[in-house]
Amino acid sequence: MTATMRYEYLMQVRRPTLWLVYLLVFAVTAATLPFWSLDLGGRDPGDPRSAMLSAADILIAVLPMVYGCMIADRPGRDRALGVDGVLSAIPAGRTGRLLGKYLGVCAATATPFLAIFLGRAAGYAVIEGEAAALGWSLVVFLSVIAPGLAFLGALAFAGPLLVPPLLFRVLFVAYWFWGNLIPVTMMPTLSHTVLSATGEYAARGWFEGGFGPRPEAALDVLRPEATPLSAALWVGVMIALAAAMLVLVRLHAIRSES
Amino acid sequence: MRIQTSKLTKVYRGKVRAIDGVDLDVPVGMYGLLGSNGAGKTTLMRILAGLLKPTSGRVVLGGHDITTPAGRVAVQRTLGYLPQDLGVYPDLTARRFLDYIALLKGLDARSARRRRIGELLEVVALGEHADRKLRGFSGGMLRRVGIAQALLADPRLLIVDEPTTGLDPEERIRFRTMLSQLAGDRTVLLSTHIVEDVAQTCRDLAVLAKGRLVFQGATGELVSQAAGRVWNLTTSGPAPAEGRIVAAVPEGAGTRYRLIAAAAPHPHAEPVSPTLEDGYLALMGVAPC
Incomplete structure (x- = not known):
């Protein structure tokens, strides 16, 4: 598993396309959202913790689409290249190889995301003289952003089993807007629920509060009050969904083997 | 490592019977598996390599039942599979590719792994190209990388599936010679539809046709299937109507035919010694189709 993880990480992180697409989308994000001021209203941009939560809010609105799309072609790569025959004849556990691939690819694809986020934290620390921003950026990335990415990565592993990677990317972007970004009153949506991957429950439940049910919206049973417990529940849901997706991928592989 | 299968059957979804009740016994050494395209060779190779589960029957390799997870x-x-x-991964060099496969095969000690990779790159005559990216390799060079990866863990069983298809004559000869040299005390199972490759490397072979085993034994036995049935006939007239034409070579004003027929197909036909290809064709002529 470690060898696969290391290989997959290096192969993905060295892709120029990965960095290029992230940079392009980031440029649009920085030009259209208050990424430099970190002033989203309702939070004090002078407070390093609030500033890092705002930076997370801004980046997670857009960059997960790049993340999911850039992962989509990796699960089928071994088969496309014809390497799967050799790999499958190796006694290393196939489940371990899947996990290694998943962890390596997801970590690599999240690397530009993390670099942008840490870059903003470093800039903030220098300009504002608040070194605490560096620590908060790590805390926020791990608690607010990473669980959602774990789920989205697994989704991007499972989706291309059902539809071609190109179509999956279109559907993934549509899912991202529908399930995570649109206002809850517009239509039934997973936005602002514990199934949304945007990390709101972690951000609000652990750091801010003031987030919860929207009785006027559909699916409101999925919007408990944001508390430390519901934040932990959200992390658990993301990990459980990721595990379920990976189990599906493995079952699909077993079925293909027969 | 001895390979034994008993009533081995593989039926794909859609009821395609790729392997049908195959009883095979492969001893140590170089062993050929012949058959036309679609005969079931690749399915059999994939079952033996543990990539496919048979629908029924037993497969025992070196005393291990491969249909069980532990087996x-x-x-x-102890398997090398080509x-x-x-x-391959086109962005990796030959050395890096082998390093990755070696890690997956459990060769964890770095110095031993590097030494082994260096040795194998020399064995397959790729030492000079070790640090070139695989995207620039020819078909023959890639097959040699394939053999190197198969040999990483010093396997007792080497399964090679159609290794010479698409190679130029020189590369083909080099490749099959290398396989023969590797056999030694290993079992090397060479699956191919190119009779010449088996003729030049194997003492024993099996023949598959439409998923069934139609022959297994020594190459000499297969050759003898055509004994007394191979004829040469040179004529300027029409092609002989009787017998199966194996070769036709223009010669002067006429054509020299090589035929397989139970009896002389023409008063001027001369009997000739059969080759393995003649034996194979004679067998396939009477095999159930």
Whole structure:
């Protein structure tokens, strides 16, 4: 598993396309959202913790689409290249190889995301003289952003089993807007629920509060009050969904083997 | 490592019977598996390599039943496999590719791994190209990388599926010679539809046709299937109507035919010694189709 993880990480992180697409989308994000001021209203941009939560809010609105799309072609790569025959004849556990691939690819694809986020934290620390921003950026990335990415990565592993990677990317972007970004009153949506991957429950439940049910919206049973417990529940849901997706991928592989 | 299958059957979804009740016994050494395209060779190779589960029957390799998870792992520990459609990671160098596969095969000690990779790159005559990216390799060079990866863990069983298809004559001869040299005390199972490759490397072979085993034994026995049935006939007239034409070579004003027929197909036909290809064709002529 470690060898696969290391290989997959290096192969993905060295892709120029990965960095290029992230940079392009980031440029649009920085030009259209208050990424430099970190002033989203309702939070004090002078407070390093609030500033890092705002930076997370801004980046997670857009960059997960790049993340999911850039992962989509990796699960089928071994088969496309014809390497799967050799790999499958190796006694290393196939489940371990899947996990290694998943962890390596997801970590690599999240690397530009993390670099942008840490870059903003470093800039903030220098300009504002608040070194605490560096620590908060790590805390926020791990608690607010990473669980959602774990789920989205697994989704991007499972989706291309059902539809071609190109179509999956279109559907993934549509899912991202529908399930995570649109206002809850517009239509039934997973936005602002514990199934949304945007990390709101972690951000609000652990750091801010003031987030919860929207009785006027559909699916409101999925919007408990944001508390430390519901934040932990959200992390658990993301990990459980990721595990379920990976189990599906493995079952699909077993079925293909027969 | 001895390979034994008993009533081995593989039926794919859609009821395609790729392997049908195959009883095979492969001893140590170089062993050929002949058959036309679609005969079931690749399915059999994939079952023996633990990539496919048979629908029914037994497969025992070196005393391990490969249909059980423990047996599969035990066999794969001593297996080198070169699939028909070998692919590589084009952005890796030959050395890096082998390093990755070696890690997956459990060669964890770095210095021993590097030494082994260096040795194998020399064995397959790729030492000079070790640090070139695989995207620039020819088909023959890629097959040699494939053999190197198959040999990483010093396997007792080497399964090579159609390794010479698409290679130029020189590369083909070099490749099959290398396989013969590797056999030694290993079992090397060479699956191919090219009779010449088996003729030049194997003492024993099996023949598959439409998923069934139609022959297994020494190459000499297969040759003898055509004994007394191979004829040469030179004529300027029409092609002989009787017998199966194996070769036709223009010669002066006429054509020299090589035929397989139970009896002389023409008063001027001369009997000739059969080759393995003649034996194979004679067998396939009477095999159930």
